[in-house]
Amino acid sequence: MMHNLFAARSSDGVEIFSGKEDYSEHEGFCGRPSAARVMSFSANGEYFAYCDENGVHVIHVETQTEKCLINRPRTVLIQFSPLGTHISLWEPYQVKAGEKEGVNNASIYESETGNELISFRRRERSGCEVYWTSDESLCARLHNSEVHFYTNNDFASPPKRLQIGRIEDFRITTKVRGDPMVSVYVPGQKGQPSFVRLFKYPNFRSEEVVGNRSFYKADKVDMLWNNRGSAVIIVTATDTSADSYYGESGLHFLSAKGDSCLISRDKNGPVYHVEWAPSDKEFCVVYGFMPAKVTIYNLKCDPIFDFGTGARNCAYYNPFGNILAICGFGNLKGDVEFWDVAQKKKINSTTFSDTTLFRWAPDGVHVITATCAPRLRVGNGFKVWNYNGNLIYEKSFKELWEVCWRPNKDFKVKPIQFVSTRPTASTSTTNGQAKVYVPPALRGRPQPTTPKVRDDYEPPSNVRNKTEESMSKSALKNRKKREAKRNRVNESNTEPSSAPRKTAAEVFDSSGDPEKDKKIRNLRKKLRQIENLKSLQTEGKKLELNQLEKIKSEADVVAELKALEI
Known part of the structure; x- marks a missing residue:
């Protein structure tokens, strides 16, 4: 029988918990009394590693045996390769007294033996990660302002390097089919915009750029590839802005085919969280000033479902992508909604108070919530729940x-089980209706039958079927602008009824004289402009004096055009 296993790192040490699928029994094993700095499982679940004052311990989970001990007691980042054959470590860079440079603080080792394969210096915490493809045939790391690539885990010397400006961060796709894609971020300098560019390994020449997206206002950039490697979402953020103390956020889309766009948002404010669906066909964005909005987009960056507004700042798909948890943690009270992704139907609503950590279990049914230090130092502990809100273990x-x-x-x-709606403890009902508190001064007067909700509250809705009444003011304004522009284009392309207008719409045949042809083209262009101005005048729009003068000159333009066409 398959079990959900999880590890806890606390002041008591490191412990791995195992139990049946219903969590009716639990037992801890691999318990170590020493306090650990960091811990991590390998992607295939075969190995578990943690770091304490003795170094980094690599443990085989099934046999509970320690494979090796790596002498890196200051390690704060542990990364396993996808197949668990290698482990990458990083510790803070330091320079000892009397030395000009510090020792190498980043290394890659064999998981089984602990043999060091390569070590190097990386001063900053950002950009110190090492990335592999899923079959480990290619490995990449950031060295100074270059991306170094190694094949088949041969770290003697990089056979391929990517050099393009001052690279600050990069990502590679993990897919095995075909050559992987590489995205690099280069910050702007001296008034130039920052940009993210896509390359297809190993074609890194400037003329071989697959895609490019440039932008201003970016102090921090995060690149989120989907599992398939067909598209990347670029999240930009500034530390501060003129409109908000919390800065300004941007959301960009860039596909492996080179298509790019700015992802539209119906509400102003920061981008709190972006999550790709496991199907790689859609993604979820949490954004906007509180109450925040949650929207699902397709690969064309069109919104397909809006979960409305509420106190939330993150959203997580379960491993199968059939359930989405919309959460409000941190400085929010911990409201959580579980949604059926396929039916766009709410499964359950609950509250996980004082939650600082939320993780889906591999079975897609259970979640773990925890109150952790140093965020909160009171009431520390973890709880295991299912998506119906039932507490399983704590x-x-x-x-x-x-x-x-x-x-x-x-x-x-597993099939989704829905929870019937139950009244909360704070809501009393009278004849099936919610009883609303009425101040003493208003008692005895006619009251609304339903409680008033916030003016900025928006219910969930299918964006494809959204009507004008349910659209926000900014979205409705943009829609009207697009329709007006479309109407003007259609009217300008309609065949005119009068003789001069018909002549302007006819196909232009060259006369053989370049200068004469140029004058004819200019006059035809002026006639089209006059037609557009007359259409605007008919709609009741007030025109400028120069525009009115242009309309009065229509007869002269037509006469001059006829003289040239003779």
């Missing part, structure tokens, strides 16, 4: 720092 700690699930791809998707 444990308290003096200080809990981290909880993570062991990856497991052997689980199968």
Whole structure:
């Protein structure tokens, strides 16, 4: 029987918990009393590693045996390769007294033996990650302002390098079919915009750029590829802005075919969270000033469903992508909504108070919530729930720092079970209707039958069927602008009825004289402009004096055009 396993890192040490699928039994194993700095499972769930004052311990999960101990006691980042054969470590860079440069603070080792394969310096925490393709045939890392690529885990020397400006960050796709895509971020300098460019390995010449997206106002950039490697979402952010103390956010889309666009949002405000669906066919965005909006987009960046507004700042798909959890954590009270993605139907609503960590279990049914230090130092512990809001297991700690699930791809998707709506403890009902509090001064007067909701509250809606009444003011204004522009274009392309207008719409045949042809083209262009101005005048729009003078000159333009066409 398959079990959900998860590890907890606390002041008591490191412990891995296992149990049946219903969590009726639990037992801890691989418990270590020493406090750990960091821990991680390999992507295939075979290995588990953590770092304490003795170094980095690599443990085989099934046999509970320690494979190796790596002498890196200051490690704060642990990364396994996709197949678990290699482990990458990074520790803060330091220079000892009397030395000009510090020692190498980043290394790659063999997971089984702990043999070091390569070590190098990386001063900043950002950009220190090492990336592999899913079959580990290609490995890439950022070195200074270059991206170095290694094939078949041969780290003797990089056979391929990507050099394009001052690269600050990069990502590679993990797909195995075909050559992987590489996205690089180069910040702007001296008034030039920042940009993200796409390349297809190993074609890195300037004329071989697959896609490009440039933008201003970007102090931080995050590049989120979908699993298939067909598109990347670029999230930009500034530290501060003129409109908000929290800065300004941007959302851009760039496909592997080179198509790019700015992802439209119906509400102003920051972008809190972006999540790709496991199907790679859609993505979810949480954005806007509180109450925030949650919208699902397709690969054309068209919104397909709007979850309305509420107190939320993150959204997580379960491993199968059939359930979406919309959450409000951090400085919010912890409201969570579970939605059926296919039916766009709410499964359950609940509240996980004081939650600082939320993770889906590999079975797609259970979740773990935790209150961790240093964010909160009171009431530390974790709880295991199912998506129906039933508490399965919980444990308290003096200080809990981290909880993570062991990856497991052997689980199968299960049918969704919906929860019937039940009145909350704070809501009393009278004759089936909610009883609303009425101030003493208003008692005895006629009251509305339904409680008033916030003016900025928007209910969930299918965006494809959204009517004008349910659209926001900015979205409705933009829609009217597009329709007016479309109407003007259609009117200008309609065949005129009068003789001069018909002549202007006829196909232009060259006379053989370049100068004469140029004058004819200019006069025809002026006639088209006059037709557009007359259409605007008919609609009741007030024109400028120069525009009115242009309309009066129509007869002269027609006469001059006839003289040239003779």
